[in-house]
Amino acid sequence: MQMVIDSTVLSQFPYFSGLAAADLEIVRQSFFEKTVRRGEMIFMEGEPAESLYFLNSGVVKLFKTSAQGKEQIISLARPHEVLNDISVFDNGPSPVGAQAMTAVIIDGIKKDRLDAVLRQFPQVGARVIQGFAARTRQLIELVEDLSFRHVIGRVVKILLEHAGDGTGPGERLTQQEMAAMAGTAREVVARSLKALEERGLIRLDRHRIVIVDKRALQEAAEEAA
Amino acid sequence: MTQMPKIDPEQCNLCGLCIEVCKCGAIIIVQDKVTVIETEECHWCTICEAVCPTGALTCPFEIILEES
Numbered sequence: 404m405q406m407v408i409d410s411t412v413l414s415q416f417p418y419f420s421g422l423a424a425a426d427l428e429i430v431r432q433s434f435f436e437k438t439v440r441r442g443e444m445i446f447m448e449g450e451p452a453e454s455l456y457f458l459n460s461g462v463v464k465l466f467k468t469s470a471q472g473k474e475q476i477i478s479l480a481r482p483h484e485v486l487n488d489i490s491v492f493d494n495g496p497s498p499v500g501a502q503a504m505t506a507v508i509i510d511g512i513k514k515d516r517l518d519a520v521l522r523q524f525p526q527v528g529a530r531v532i533q534g535f536a537a538r539t540r541q542l543i544e545l546v547e548d549l550s551f552r553h554v555i556g557r558v559v560k561i562l563l564e565h566a567g568d569g570t571g572p573g574e575r576l577t578q579q580e581m582a583a584m585a586g587t588a589r590e591v592v593a594r595s596l597k598a599l600e601e602r603g604l605i606r607l608d609r610h611r612i613v614i615v616d617k618r619a620l621q622e623a624a625e626e627a628a
Numbered sequence: 629m630t631q632m633p634k635i636d637p638e639q640c641n642l643c644g645l646c647i648e649v650c651k652c653g654a655i656i657i658v659q660d661k662v663t664v665i666e667t668e669e670c671h672w673c674t675i676c677e678a679v680c681p682t683g684a685l686t687c688p689f690e691i692i693l694e695e696s
Contacts, residue, residue, distance in 0.1 A: 504649045609671065612691045613692055
């Protein structure tokens with residue numbers, strides 16, 4: 404049996420916040436709701452989209468899979484976030500796969516119904532554009548961080564500054580703390596650490612970051628500056 | 629002793645997301661408190677820390693120099 408979405412929940416989705424109650428009720432009629440079990444795929448990378456999905460509750464992993472089968476998490480979607488607006492609005496294949504990391508409830512609207520909503524409520528279209536503009540800005544900042552390697556250099560400096568001197572363990576830092584120090588996002592720190600490990604400069608040994616080659620790491624910090 | 633993720637009970641709002649995402653079953657509720665149990669199955673994926681909405685659960689890294 405198809406579940407019905409609550410209009411209070413609908414008003415918390417970014418595209419529909421600010422709509423009058425009567426308008427929300429009209430939009431609500433076009434939505435459907437479904438539950439997804441933990442571990443189940445919501446959609447696959449490369450699939451076209453038939454409906455626009457919002458996350459109602461739970462956590463969803465958005466990820467890409469490399470040709471070698473290696474998984475890279477792009478982000479973890481939180482409640483009220485949209486999951487697949489890119490492939491809905493450009494009619495292209497989904498750039499990511501989405502998998503439920505917990506029991507999840509998603510709210511969806513089919514593309515033809517979405518088109519009708521956008522025609523009837525142009526303010527929703529404005530919200531969609533604002534959302535894409537904000538995300539584009541974030542991506543540009545991320546590209547700048549990754550392209551110019553400033554972040555890897557800053558992460559390396561943090562590791563060198565906080566490493567134990569060999570006589571005992573150094574300070575303990577979470578990835579979030581490193582990100583705050585480096586002025587970047589947690590996910591970028593995680594990728595930087597992976598990149599340093601692949602280069603053989605550090606080794607990630609469960610809760611330890613082991614600096615394998617201190618001199619090479621110092622050189623890496625200098626070349627990234 | 630196996631190093632495990634840390635939980636700050638005062639910041640924890642018992643949302644349970646960490647328990648749901650944990651693949652190794654290291655996080656459980658004991659007497660209405662989220663508790664991390666010691667297990668070598670924990671591979672420090674840090675996803676529990678990533679999903680925690682309050683920052684109550686953390687996976688701090690120890691940074692050390694490899695012994696020559």
